[in-house]
Amino acid sequence: MFKQKHYLALGAVTLAALLIFSLPPRATSRLKLAISSLFLPLFGLVHTAQQLPADLADSVLPRRELLKEIYNLRRENEQLHVQELQAVATGRENDQLRSLLAWQKQTPWKLKLANVIARDPANWWRTIQIDLGSRDGLKENLPVLTSDGLVGRVSSVGFTRSQVILLGDPNCKASALVENPAHDMGVISASGPLDTSLAELSYLSGSANLKSGQSVVTSGLGGIFPKGIPIGQIVDARPVEFGLYSEARVKLSANLGALEQVWVLFP
């Protein structure tokens, strides 16, 4: 049944697999990015194909519609301008108070927009690929978010692409704070494999007074995620280990199942 050719093929592939396994993590990461760059032309093709209907629709949009859009955008722009003036005034006041209290000055967020180009083909991880890489200044562990809330963190960086681990993946943990009077703190960790809109908030104290609907934001601990980024809202809570500590399910603010564009936050 077994011929010499079979043995050779089996041995060669097993050896190749073992060789790749035994490579140092940095070399594996580079090799992975090099192999996945083979898909780049196809990613570009898909992006162009997705843009085409939108471009065509734009070119045949009636003038009246465009004028209406311009009017709405101008109004929104004016509103945002007023809000910005208020924010600048508040920021100045905040800086003065911080200097009075000798607190460290807060640096404003720097954001870069990225397109989601691929999702993890395996069902047991939650990661995405974005079209920003080291040439755009990306580094590992930078926070990734949408206007709704936190999405995850950058896990590996290539020249033109990066991989982002999403909240709910076992490798993406975030220190979180519940916006209740006690300011209970816990760790956002993995939930079930099916529902991408839920994550687990664990290591909460046994006396935590959690109610459905309370907001959860990043605590700023851990050194990766800055303080105050919205994560989600408490769905329900339960005591664990005979009430020694509590766990809660959190409905994530960002829709991780339908990500198309995300913001990478630079320090």
Place this chain on the structure above:
Amino acid sequence: MKMNVLQTILIFVAAFLAVFGEATFPLLRHWLGAQVNLLPAIMVYAALNANISVVALLAVFGGLWFDSLSANPLGVTILPLLIVGFLIYLRRELILRELPFAQIILGAVASAVVPVLTILILLTGGKQPLLGWGSLWQSFVMIVGGAIATPILFALFEWCQHALGYQPRAETSFRPDREIRRGKK
């Protein structure tokens, strides 16, 4: 069964496009909560129709392509694909490969075995994949998806070969020793 270069190229192109499609088009994941992996189904076709070197290379390249777009450690999918392909290859003379029922069963079994072996290797390597009761549903979707995809892939490969490849010339019934010579010499 004759193996040609076109068939080999088709197998690798299909594997490459399958991995790309799984990473780019999340419709099934939105509807069913799981993504179907087509590599096991392609491996079933390769193991039943190609030679052992194609099976081995498909395991290597298919595995590397899949892992490069995934958070899997690189190379983790190679061995599960190879094991499935090799086992089918060894028994392929006993399998009625033209029957859709056989293709469905083989596709289902391969789609069940590859993820299970991959997760076992991941757990053995100390990784923590996202597992839970929902994984049973995901496995079910992958098995059913693989079972449906396998006969479709077989038909697609046959059609592509028919459309793109050279057709074997029908053997002529002419035999010089039976030539009837008419007329006078």
